[in-house]
Amino acid sequence: MEGTAVRGRLTWQTATVTKITPETARASTIVFEVPDWAGHRAGQHLDVRLTADDGYRAERSYSIASAPGEPVAITVERLEDGEVSPYLTEELRPGDEIELRGPIGGYFVWDPATDHGPLLLAAGGSGVVPLRSILRDRERTGSAEKARLLYSSRSLPDVIYREELERPDPGLDVVYTLTRSRPPGWRGHAGRVDDALLAEVAWPTGQGPLAFVCGPTSFVEAVAEGLVGLGYPPARVKTERFGATGGRQ
């Protein structure tokens, strides 16, 4: 668990919303123009700050959805009892200004220059967001590492980036498991990720795989422990769990 150099101060800056794209009924991707963005690595996050007209402020962290080198984007899923996500998904419009700072985090990060081994990406619900940054980075850098995305979603319409994932890049397999409802004739996996599904999807440990697991706590615990059970060294299983209320899978 070695780190990189400590960075300087992270300052708030005003970004402009350039584009908002609905991904599902509840999730949207928001693209920003950030005047002074230091550049990010795949898997990092940023902080967003909203200010009400009475001065009240709310901040939240969101995973960056875009690859390094692409315009900064986040994908936000609306939480029914949320304070910030309903605003970002329903009120925000292109042209609006918003404060953000980042990038933040340096462990749940994939660096194509230094991280070797086939990628196993496991997403529970909107946990797919930082993994999409990794997948786009892999594509943009022409990485030769094979990749598998195991995506656990409530239903097919809840799958974020579905169009993009339906025409995957060469060397990428996408495996869905649908936990709540399945379309007629669904031949994919059903139910929560279990050890049998993991054993089927996970690269053999002999290939030196690197796993990134992101989702609600129960999903991350099950997948991370399952991978350790399959012989993955814990240092090769990087995890990120939703910080707010769970149960979003």
Add this chain to the structure above:
Amino acid sequence: MSPISRGFHGRRRTPAGAEGRVPPGQYVTSDFPVLSAGPTPHTATEGWTFSITQGGDTKKSWTWDEMRALPEEDVTTDIHCVTRWSKLDTHWQAVSIDTLLEQVEHQAAYVLAFSDGGYTTNLPLQDVTGGQAWLAYGYEGGPLPAEHGGPARLLVPHLYFWKSAKWVRGLKLLEHDEPGFWETYGYNMYGDPWKEQRYAGD
């Protein structure tokens, strides 16, 4: 000058009775979210030790039973995570870090807590002494669950909760401050929630 977020009014305000207890930028949750960088280690209490080390030497070490034989304290406290949730009135069963450090002669100014799984975090000695820090093994009347840091974690509630190292196995005594795991990745060296010291330079 922050731009006004047109149409944003905010919904979460501090619950009645909790005024003055919730640091800026935090919201109160009744959940206990889990955040960690890797798989949850499962360490049996047999074979578990807690060590105080300095310069590569173990100055003192306790087995699980030896640690549990030390005076137990019931701690009721609010906790604050850097990801912005705060949880009020949590109950812990713990041994004071004062009780452990009293058994060691030293002149350290800082400690680096170290854990199963390789996690570390740094703290000034004066923040883990004086009744402000504990080695916690009980939560809400039961054993501390592994996903929350069991069998034992550090509890330093006046700092952001990443300083309360899960799965803690000891303290390394230091003369000078050195960054731990998240601190190396840009998080604040001290982490005072009342000053919103989330990241380096805050």
